Amino acid sequence: MERISADLLIPGDGDPVRNAVVLLEAGIIRYAGPAEEAPPGGVTETRAAVVMPGLWDCHNHLLGLTDLDTSRIATVPMPLRAARSVPDLRAALDAGVTSIREVGGLGVYLAQAVAEGSVEGPAIYASGSILSATGGHGDVHGLPLHWVADFGHSGGDFRLADGADECMRAVREQLRRNAKVIKVCASGGVLSELDHPIHQQFTVAELKAIVEVAGMADRVVAAHCHGKPGLMAALEAGVRTIEHGTYLDEEVCDAMRETDAVLVATRTVIDELMTDGTLPAPLMVKLKGVAEVHADAVALAHSRGVTLAMGTDIFVSGAGRPNSWGRNGRELAHLVACGLTPLEAIRTATANGPLTLGPQGPRSGVLATGYDADVITVAANPLDDINVLADPTRITGVWKAGRRVKAA
Structure with missing residues (x-):
């Protein structure tokens, strides 16, 4: 299981969550939400400013x-x-x-x-x-x-x-x-x-x-x-x-x-x-x-x-x-x-x-339990400056179906 901890989670559908965790396992999102409610676990841990759907x-x-x-x-x-x-x-x-x-x-x-x-x-x-x-x-x-x-x-x-x-x-x-x-x-x-x-x-x-x-x-x-x-x-x-x-x-x-x-x-x-x-x-x-x-x-x-x-x-x-x-x-x-x-x-x-x-359409585009584990991490908050998402160098991590395909 892979664990991503972030200062901000943008779920794709719904309100952003501060101090959040996303857990990925077998190509599926097992948890996405507040860190204090996250189950334990995660063989690999990534820390990021922002985590959001691919x-x-x-x-x-x-x-x-x-x-x-x-x-x-x-x-x-x-x-x-x-x-x-x-x-x-x-x-x-x-x-x-x-x-x-x-x-x-x-x-x-x-x-x-x-x-x-x-x-x-x-x-x-x-x-x-x-x-x-x-x-x-x-x-x-x-x-x-x-x-x-x-x-x-x-x-x-x-x-x-x-x-x-x-x-x-x-x-x-x-x-x-x-x-x-x-x-x-x-x-x-x-x-x-x-x-x-x-x-x-x-x-x-x-x-x-x-x-x-x-x-x-x-x-x-x-x-x-x-x-x-x-x-x-x-x-x-x-x-x-x-x-x-x-x-x-x-x-x-x-x-x-x-x-x-x-x-x-x-x-x-x-x-x-x-x-x-x-x-x-x-x-x-x-x-x-x-x-x-x-x-x-x-x-x-x-x-x-x-x-x-x-x-x-x-x-x-x-x-x-x-x-x-x-x-x-x-x-x-x-x-x-x-x-x-x-x-x-x-x-x-x-x-x-x-x-x-x-x-x-697949079950994708949202960080929620049971959705496809297509996830990205971002170096800064795109809610403050949407242009962050226009710069590939600010995309610090990419996971496709739970497999990391880009690292910072």
Whole structure:
């Protein structure tokens, strides 16, 4: 049994506890609470300033790209991209991220490598290919259409599907690859060439077909969506999460609360791409339009009681590059800037993480008896300065399923 003693315990769900102890045994939390009530025991003892659940990043992509040009997904060899992604997983662990919901990329393949111990990384709950309408956000407009279609049929990172029957087939293909969540582009996006972020891209009938087939296998659907038409269509169809949600309004927020949908806002990608400034001019125009309203949308959703979960939309490989792995904790500071308290922001990255997976969600994200022993220790109190969680050097310890994978 391992014993972690801390000046402060942040449980993920509930109030912080001063002078606390967490006991880990066989991959499970056996106790988490006040030190004076803790049972005796603990072969190994760690002392820390703060102990809290491992972080969840609920929107990211293991693409193995070294720059922001996502069109290269279809032209860079998949084995090379997978090799580049292995250090990304290590970087995520070092940043305190113990679980990721990977919504399009190589995660379905890397999940098995992590689970079997071949690769060190967070637990991966992956979607397989992103489902897109022809000409939509998941299409590579600069390549011949049959190339893109063939790429999707051969297990690539995106899959074109038009009409309800083809949408159902595309979902079943992802289930065959053991996808834990289904990802669909319900609206246009920023990093695709010809589509507009506001435009709806799947019909309600197509979206309902996707949700129905996913639900038959206890999977939920994550809907990339910026514009209100796609947002309302996705919610009508029954998706579990809205990714981005840029142009949501009061009506959308009310619909999200009524359907118990979760917003994964992804402020990080917007900030990182705006700061980098290397996008081609047409894409930068789209990005600026999104950036101008997105922060207000997140603030509105929070004020209207919409459930939020942390997601970054990180997809670049290589330390120090814009929008690269290891920078995951920056999202929390963005959420605080949108009006969340530090404790509320931490909840989006802990207790709320498993909510984005529906029935596939593990018992994780909370320091409580019987939960998975995914735990981190932190050098200073993030309730005083949330930026502590954005600095991997301040994450002094990481335990995944009770095994220590990072030490100070």
